[in-house]
Amino acid sequence: MRLRTLRSALVLTTTLLAPMLALPALAETGKTISGGFDVGPGGFPGNFNPLAATAGLTWLSVYYEPLVIYNADLTAIVGDLAQSFEISADQKTYSFKLTSETWHDGEAFTAADVKFTLEAAKNGDTGSVFAARLGAIESIATPDDRTVVLTLSAPNAGLLDTLTKIMMLPEHALGKVPPADLAKSTWWSTTPVGTGAFKFSQYVTDQYVEVVADEDYRGGRPAVDKLINRYFENSAAAVAALRAGEIQFTYVEADDVATFSGNDQFKVIEGPSFVVNYVGFNQEVPFWKDLKVRQAVMYAIDRKAIIETLYNGAATEANCGYVAAQFVPAGIEPYAYDPEKAKALLAEAGWAEINGDKPITILTYYNNPLSTNVLAAIQAMLAQVGINIVPRAVDSPTYNATVLAAEPNFADFPLIYAGLQDGPEPSNINVGLNESMIPPAGTNALRIRMPEVSAAFDAALGETDASKRDARYQTVCQTMNANLPWATMWVANRYGVASTSLEHFVWTPAPGGGPFDADPEKWDLGNAQ
Known part of the structure; x- marks a missing residue:
């Protein structure tokens, strides 16, 4: 059973269906949720490489996953691909026990993948924006396939937060790519492989990204068949698409909020950015x-x-x-x-x-x-x-x-x-x-x-x-x-607007650039779309 389903109940301030009803074992055929799930109404087309991403990680975490992640109310960091973790008293040793998972191509996720990912993230040649933030990591040990131990040269109170933003990557797919070639690789937008609830399907340049349900996801088969992340020229276009029923969610600007207030077809989600x-x-x-x-x-x-x-x-x-x-x-x-x-x-x-x-x-x-x-x-x-x-x-x-x-x-x-x-x-x-x-x-x-x-x-x-x-x-x-x-x-403050047809949908206005435990496999539609 998926680790996150075992956690204590969270205060999900943006859950759109109050009682969390049990999901069916299989989703109804043809259900698709579309929205502007990226970094704003205009999105961030071409933002596919999580090592170089300065925003948009909330969307990327739909098909990639980090070792640890914030809970939905942003009060604690909990395990994701790490089943559990411990920090030594001197805060210089971090030990992670990994959950059992497979990559979307069927290969096993192991400690070697974690070591590969963190070494790539530490290496500025890969285009990683995390290199300096991981500088305190002195060594990465993998005693077995399910254990990773990080040893730091000095305590770094921000390390766990940084790890929430580092999506795990498959060594078997990227290990032979020279570090300097990683940033420009077409792999990110054509055949990426992750461990998340949805598998990458296609990217139509500057228009949308489509991901499809992972039938074998450890948390159970997602409730819908597809998620589509659309890009819009501006917030007005995104708002028009939402009103027309073309999408079920988008970020909106503060001056758009009034147009949705009092409309029972939509829910406005507001919070500090x-x-x-x-x-x-x-x-x-x-x-x-x-x-x-x-x-x-x-x-x-x-x-x-x-x-x-x-x-x-x-x-x-x-x-x-x-x-x-x-x-x-x-x-x-x-x-x-x-x-x-x-x-x-x-x-x-x-x-x-x-x-x-x-x-x-x-x-x-x-x-x-x-x-x-x-x-x-x-x-x-x-x-x-x-x-x-x-x-x-x-x-x-x-x-x-x-x-x-x-x-x-x-x-x-x-x-x-x-x-x-x-x-x-x-x-x-x-x-x-x-x-x-x-x-x-x-x-x-x-x-x-x-x-x-x-x-x-x-x-x-x-x-x-x-x-x-x-x-x-x-x-x-x-x-x-x-x-x-x-x-x-x-x-x-930051705002999102969701169609009330969405069920079990969780979106937190912040943090802008980092993922949180949104459980996308539970997102559903009240009526097939």
Whole structure:
């Protein structure tokens, strides 16, 4: 029997059918659930390689699976392909007992696959975005086919969270591919093999991905025959498809929510995104090195007005990388809107001589109308104090290729408007801020080299006393607030809308980029579609 079916009951805040009824042994013929299950209404076409994925792991986990995973209410990390796991008292040894499972092609899943996957994820040559996060792993032992033991050089409190994002890969299929060729392999989008409830069927370029039920899945045969993840040009197209009954679920923007409220054919799912949005300063661009200039940006943006008018109040101002009370100490600078103070700081920094009104590109991967309006508001507010920014929105692959390139052109992104997951594990934002995470090691795309910030993260990650971790992350918050590697904006709510024809469907608004225990094999339709 599947491990997850043995777990204690969870508070599934997004379950659409209150009583969890027993599923039939076999699904009715022809049932298909379609939706925008990826990273937003526009999706992330081409996002197939979980080693290189910076988002979309919730969808990828439908056919791949990690060793461990968050429960559906994001309060604990539990086993997935690991039947159980133990952490030594010194937090330097992690032992995993694996569940009995087969790959979709019939080969047995073993400890050798885990070792292969983690070694590939540790190797920057594979294009892995996890290389730096796994740097503390000193050795990977496989005493037998069902046991994996990780030995760390130093404690790393964020390791389990990282492992929730690393999908296990088959050594027998990929073991002979040179590491440098993995990222560009066509295998990911043509013949990938996983262990999840659904098997990869086909990808129609820029249109949809189709997966089909795994008849032999350890949790039982899925209740529907197919899942289809569709891509849309924009949120309006996704909303139209949902209303027309073409799909049963999609992410929506905050300004779309009102159109579904009170309609008994749909259920609106709302919750905090755990993603902090920020204006990021490229530290390879000289004029951002002056703290006064970075402070001026913070004081020039009326975040409260943007939240009230554009987010309809469904966001919380962020004065560091966190908004959760346990990580935000008293007394940090609130950066209340003060354009006159911003002007004074720019004058002290000599902004007129340094850059003046020369246009500064702000690069983003957010292509939805809400973000367009947000950037227009930020542009107007900064213009009032003498900073001339020009928004440039690109698709996610173009954005990643631009900012994470081994030899980037920094003139392409002197500023960015982006988001990074800040919970439920607070170490998540380390990858975008620590000097050790500068590409290709991590995703510190802005090449931030601030010793105080890096030291605060290192201390928090190395803290072995759980009772002291919150205080460590309060120090992280203080150093971010004082040094401003980012101009932190807000943490907004996130929304999904599901057809009430969906049964046993679980979707959690956060974390944006990581999987959670959604039990996709239980998803069903009240009427065959």
